[in-house]
Amino acid sequence: MSAFVWLTWRQHRWTIIGSAILVMAAAYGLLSAEVRKQTSIDSMPMSGFYGLMVQLSFGGVIGVFWGAPLIARELEERTYFVAWGQDVSPVKWLRGKALVLGVLAVVLGAVAGIGDGHVGDNKAWSAFEGHPAVQAGYALYGLALGVLIGLLSRHVVTAMAATLVMYTLSRTLLTVLLRDHYLPVSRSVARWDSTPVVPVGAVELGNGFIGKDLNPVGVPDVCATLSNPNSCMRSWGGAIGTYVEFQPVERIAAFRYIEFGLYVVLAAVLFALTFRLLRHGGGWKPSRSHRRITSEVEPVPASEPAAAQG
Amino acid sequence: MSVVAAEVWKWAVHDVSFELPPGSVTALVGANGSGKSTLLNVLAGHLPPESGHTSIAGRVAYVPQHKPMYKNFNVADVLQFGRRMNNVWDNERADEWLARFKVPRKLPIEDLSGGQRTHVTLALALGSRPDVLMLDEPLSELDPLARRKVMRELLTEVSDNGMTLIFSTHVVAEIGGVADRLLLLAGGRLLLDGDTDELLEEHVLYTGPRDSESPVEGPVVLAKHGKTQSQYLVRSGGTQIAEPWTARYVTLEELVVAHLERAA
Structure with a gap:
């Protein structure tokens, strides 16, 4: 294992050092922003804002700068003959490197998630991603995604771009579609004469009308066409009140660990796929299209060949 | 092996x-x-x-x-x-x-x-x-x-x-x-x-008057015909040959080139 610690450090030290500096600066910015905040209406200093930017993109940074070039650079510069031509097999080589980089990514991710810039010790859904476990999960996922894309694309810049796109896309989709429903939503109901009570800090997910059994009922056609169906529903008689669905802020810790678990599982799946491809030699055949010299030497004919004129 | x-x-x-x-x-x-x-x-x-x-x-x-x-x-x-x-x-x-x-x-x-x-x-x-x-x-x-x-x-x-x-x-x-x-x-x-040594011993180059047939038995690797001369590279292991034909061993380079020319 010490062999891979040495090799990883020797080959990736500048990216590791760069990422570490970035993360420390971001963590300092976020923590100092929390400390400097005196009242609830104080605005966030710029350092906190930049810290948040780093926090938002940290998994992607790991994926683009650590994951994508890991195999893609070996394939593109054809040094895989050196890397995989020794007594260590390609699988052992990747396992060693992924382990070292993975541990470092988790540690740096945890540091990136220490502060959140504005709420401090208070719980808030708005600071969901400001948590060590969540950031560690993102970092691991980004690394796994980058490595797999690097193996498939065999080209560093392509792999980096594709990783950026895929990471952003998958994070956005998972956040929008899944995150609010990790646990069943809570529902607050009220009769017509009052409004449903939503606890402070909860995130509202939907509202509507309830029937006599306290379950949501649909809006009948006669009322659906109106701009404000409330009074119509009231006179229709099928509903006895209104409800609001929400996730209470107390659940944020559970949600963060579920998010962490989800991304760790995704990372594990991606790594398993990468190892499978590598073991079967399927992903790294030298491809004609990405060989650096041959693809550029041949000029593209601007018009029909000269034979057509003669 | x-x-x-x-x-x-x-x-x-x-x-x-x-x-x-x-x-x-x-x-x-x-x-x-x-x-x-x-x-x-x-x-x-x-x-x-x-x-x-x-x-x-x-x-x-x-x-x-x-x-x-x-x-x-x-x-x-x-x-x-x-x-x-x-x-x-x-x-x-x-x-x-x-x-x-x-x-x-x-x-x-x-x-x-x-x-x-x-x-x-x-x-x-x-x-x-x-x-x-x-x-x-x-x-x-x-x-x-x-x-x-x-x-x-x-x-x-x-x-x-x-x-x-x-x-x-x-x-x-x-x-x-x-x-x-x-x-x-x-x-x-x-x-x-x-x-390599065996290959060199097997291949013999025969030079003589122009002739459309090889002077010795054996697989002909390459035949070349000039105006008055013919050359046959034969993989036979060196057979005795009478005048006016002459025989000599070839270098490795000649051997390789002859085989490549034949394949081309």
Whole structure:
């Protein structure tokens, strides 16, 4: 294992050092922003804002700068003959490197998630991603995604771009579609004469009308066409009140660990796929299209060949 | 047998089979694009064959044609890399090789000349004490003096350590007195596979008056007809011949060229 610690450090030290500096600066910015905040209406200093930017993109940074070039650079510069031509097999080589980089990514991710810039010790859904476990999960996922894309694309810049796109896309989709429903939503109901009570800090997910059994009922056609169906529903008689669905802020810790678990599982799946491809030699055949010299030497004919004129 | 290829097919390589005994020095000769590198890549395990199989007894070290090495490593890093990535590592052997060819120690690999980089990759390959050493065009970037020296040193390594050496080249002059086996590839097919000395003894060039038929029995490799003269290269092992025909043995280069011309 010490062999891979040495090799990883020797080959990736500048990216590791760069990422570490970035993360420390971001963590300092976020923590100092929390400390400097005196009242609830104080605005966030710029350092906190930049810290948040780093926090938002940290998994992607790991994926683009650590994951994508890991195999893609070996394939593109054809040094895989050196890397995989020794007594260590390609699988052992990747396992060693992924382990070292993975541990470092988790540690740096945890540091990136220490502060959140504005709420401090208070719980808030708005600071969901400001948590060590969540950031560690993102970092691991980004690394796994980058490595797999690097193996498939065999080209560093392509792999980096594709990783950026895929990471952003998958994070956005998972956040929008899944995150609010990790646990069943809570529902607050009220009769017509009052409004449903939503606890402070909860995130509202939907509202509507309830029937006599306290379950949501649909809006009948006669009322659906109106701009404000409330009074119509009231006179229709099928509903006895209104409800609001929400996730209470107390659940944020559970949600963060579920998010962490989800991304760790995704990372594990991606790594398993990468190892499978590598073991079967399927992903790294030298491809004609990405060989650096041959693809550029041949000029593209601007018009029909000269034979057509003669 | 230390290296076996059985009916290997892959891109430029068509149905190639051969066996190489341990401790042999084999030259893999062929024109550009005849499948030498593909064959070596398959043998070294970097490409899976489409069909057929290869097997190698022992540990392999392979130096591809482009002499790959991490650009920002210096010589000390390469030695460290070899030591940490191999089960067996002979640092002295690698270090000696680098000292012998005066490779600068401080510079990163990207600042070395092509020949110096060749020496670094060779040192890494030799340091791992392989049973089979495969070199793809090892001499292509070396000066004429270094070529002889490298070849001599490699042969010493072979005789001292019982290593099996396979190297590819398209310069036939390089293999005279070096290789004891010859594999000749053309268009991905194996044209010749045999002991160099035996091959040289079998091939005889007969020169005589213009004639449309070979003066001796045996497979004709190449026939050339001038205005008044005919030449026949026959693989028969040297038959007595009467005047006006004359017979002589050919050089390895003539032999290889004749076979390639016939295949073309």
